[in-house]
Amino acid sequence: MQSLHTTVGLAINENEPLLLRDFQKLLERLAPGDAGYEHDDFARRYEIAVDESVNGHAHCRQLLLTGFATLLVEDGKLVLGRWQSVFAVDLDGPRHRELAIQLDGEFAEVARETGNQAQLVELEITRQLMVDPDAVALPMRRLMEAGGKRVRPRLLQLTSLIGPRYDPLLAASLAAAVELLHNATLVHDDYVDESTHRRGRPTVAAAEGAERAIAVGDYYFAKATRIIAEIGPTAVTSTMAEALEAICASQIDDVAMRGAFPGDRSSYVRIVKGKTAALFAAACASGALLSDAPPEVVAALKRYGELLGIAFQMADDVVDFSPSSGKPVGLDIRQRVLSLPLIYAAEDREVGAEVRSLLQGSLGDREVDRVVELVTSSDALRRVGDEARGLVEDALRELEAVELNGLRSTFVSIARSAVDRTA
């Protein structure tokens, strides 16, 4: 571990409050703040920054500490003596600081465990957000900390175990980039859909305004594509770029279709293939490509991802009619967002005529509540649920001929849990 500042020191010592005061006094005695430092005589220095601190004492105190620490980690835990703690000592703060960490060791076996893979992605996301400017990082952090199922990074990490070359840290970085990319698209979507809440919290557009939401979305779109370009082989970069383009094109089609709301099943599937399934498919393909899996395996995993993505969106549509969705029930109807249950309800022999009539008029609270009532009383939600589960079985059939390195049960459980959920 290395401090990236000349006024931040690292130390391993005892974390006892009185002892900390002793340390502070020792540093103050050896390098008093008012001793008069030549470094603080700006008249004699060149290239002084506008916000340059008067901090000669801090630099001298740092000389008494160290900028580096080597730490041992065993079974995921720091190897420290009973009384040892690791300190980052800010001698000229407090303010935002950065430490660099280089990991050296055997990660492959440990990282194979699902829980550890998920942790690696969370760590990587946290690390990426930590180095970004607050104006973009804070809204994105709030969005990402509020939850999210992290299905796309899970799929990418899982498929990165298929080929002969498994690099857990690289896979985690790529998986984190995919999740950042996904969330960047959500920030813009929420502005487009005029959504006020996501994951139970105000959307970036609602909390910070449209201008900020556009900038945050753009920043993480660019950052994610940069990380992907830095890490990925060309095939991964192309796969991801094509998926992102498909997402954006389908968003235009989605909004255009709102004039014919609620639309029909074939338009729904076409749009969902771009809007949701493209990134699922790209995540599955990219993990496999990263691990040098054979082309036929990459193709099968991509098809698995696409079918799973469509099923996932259908399950999402069903969840939107439940109070546990994290957003007000009926919001999507008011915003005329594509929804398969609504399409099926509008085609229903018993409730269809009333649903269509309500959707053609203006949608106030009373009309939206009535549409929700009609959809839930019809067969639409069951039909969509059955269809989603059918697609999951189709997705799993795509993998029947593929050697999955002992991971078949994990692919099955991810696929089934993507559709059997209440939130």
Added chain:
Amino acid sequence: MTVQIIEVELDRLEDLWSDGLSETYRSYVEALSDHDPAVRPKLGLAASLIEVGLRLQGLGGRAAPPPTLLMGDLCLARGSRLLTEAASKPVQVAFARAIEGLSASAASGKPSAPVRELLLHAFTATE
């Protein structure tokens, strides 16, 4: 060749061509005269789509209405995909960094260098 590329790559964005994208494209292609002629149209189109996309979105100014924002998003995505096809990795990274810088400035209300200047500079990135 150039006409074919442009026709294919303007799907859903056809109206932009007569609305300023063609001039922007020509400016970039001229500025890239020292690049391989085989990739120049794609590189020029990528950069012009990104510049026009950022302008459509209203980045750093007044937010675009939703349909225009989505067109801007598609411009950025298509521009990035064209870069993956025609630009070196350092150039792809430099373009992404330029957009990161512009977005961060926009989010914090700070001024930034003109987009074209930043994107032309990104083309000079090497390993």
